[in-house]
Amino acid sequence: MRRNLQILAATAALLGTGLWAGLGARRGWTQTSLPVKTVDEITGIEAISYHPGFRPGIDFLGAAWLGAVALGCASLLFHKTAVKKTMVDSHQTATQ
Amino acid sequence: MKTTTLKTLATLAALAGIQAALLAEPLTFDFKDPKGVNNATFTLDAPLEAISGSADGVTGTVTFDPANPAATKGRIVIAAASLNVPNSMMKQHMHGPMWMDTGKHTEIVFEAKELKNVKTEGNKTSADAVGSFSLHGVTKELTVPITLTYAPGKLGARVPNLKGDLLVVRTNFVVDRRDFAINPSAPDDKVAYDIHVGVSVAGAAARP
Numbered sequence: 001m002r003r004n005l006q007i008l009a010a011t012a013a014l015l016g017t018g019l020w021a022g023l024g025a026r027r028g029w030t031q032t033s034l035p036v037k038t039v040d041e042i043t044g045i046e047a048i049s050y051h052p053g054f055r056p057g058i059d060f061l062g063a064a065w066l067g068a069v070a071l072g073c074a075s076l077l078f079h080k081t082a083v084k085k086t087m088v089d090s091h092q093t094a095t096q
Numbered sequence: 097m098k099t100t101t102l103k104t105l106a107t108l109a110a111l112a113g114i115q116a117a118l119l120a121e122p123l124t125f126d127f128k129d130p131k132g133v134n135n136a137t138f139t140l141d142a143p144l145e146a147i148s149g150s151a152d153g154v155t156g157t158v159t160f161d162p163a164n165p166a167a168t169k170g171r172i173v174i175a176a177a178s179l180n181v182p183n184s185m186m187k188q189h190m191h192g193p194m195w196m197d198t199g200k201h202t203e204i205v206f207e208a209k210e211l212k213n214v215k216t217e218g219n220k221t222s223a224d225a226v227g228s229f230s231l232h233g234v235t236k237e238l239t240v241p242i243t244l245t246y247a248p249g250k251l252g253a254r255v256p257n258l259k260g261d262l263l264v265v266r267t268n269f270v271v272d273r274r275d276f277a278i279n280p281s282a283p284d285d286k287v288a289y290d291i292h293v294g295v296s297v298a299g300a301a302a303r304p
Contacts, residue, residue: 028146029145029147029183029186030183031182031183032182032183032184032185033182033183033184034182035150035182040131040133040254040298042247042250042253042254042262042298043133043247043254043262043264043298044264045133045134045135045264045296045297045298046135046296047132047133047134047135047152048135048137048150048152049132049152050180050182
């Protein structure tokens with residue numbers, strides 16, 4: 001269990017960082033719709049319209065790392081001794 | 097003969113006067129844009145949270161006299177419900193009662209009462225518009241720098257089958273959200289006090 005949680009924590013951190021970096025490494029907040037600018041030829045006015053899309057921001061990266069740290073801390077609740085004890089028990093059984 | 101000639105001259109002069117008066121009449125430009133290009137932008141640049149968005153629900157009218165741009169007056173209205181930011185949760189908060197409370201305060205309005213420091217060069221006029229600005233249910237007197245670009249006969253190029261003129265109004269100014277009771281207790285480092293507003297809108301005056 002301890003090992004599984006540690007793997008999950010590492011995966012969350014790597015996946016979160018990878019997604020954030022891969023989708024533009026945005027330093028602002030996550031965008032759940034993307035602004036698209038177009039210029040009106042006659043007036044020169046720059047119009048802004050929003051299209052569905054996702055661009056993770058610094059809050060997304062923070063949440064991924066926070067999740068990873070939480071999972072890492074949770075893994076510490078499961079002691080290694082439980083594994084050792086099982087190994088000792090199985091060794092004793094084998095020698096008997 | 098002389099009397100008839102004089103009468104004819106007087107009639108012609110009167111007609112010319114009427115025509116001149118008609119030509120000099122201010123044009124009324126409607127800012128409800130069928131193309132949906134008109135928009136206002138806003139930016140709040142705080143150290144911890146930079147917010148920028150736009151609004152496209154623009155309406156209003158401006159009376160503009162090409163022969164006397166200094167006499168320009170008008171009212172530009174932005175529907176508060178059209179305020180948009182690229183983050184759905186941030187948008188929800190912005191429209192909520194803690195911030196813009198758009199369900200209650202439905203309009204953002206600037207009403208220009210007079211122009212000062214008017215400078216006209218060709219079809220472009222720059223001036224300081226003195227008027228009132230209403231935001232979040234609070235109205236304050238405000239003077240903002242504006243540019244007016246008059247484009248005679250250009251309406252048809254933008255909206256087919258229509259003849260007339262275009263007037264492009266641009267302005268950029270800053271207001272303090274505390275002056276308009278927009279969550280004044282929220283700290284400046286998270287949501288900046290200064291709201292940088294930009295407005296770029298085109299109005300149409302159709303002619304028969």
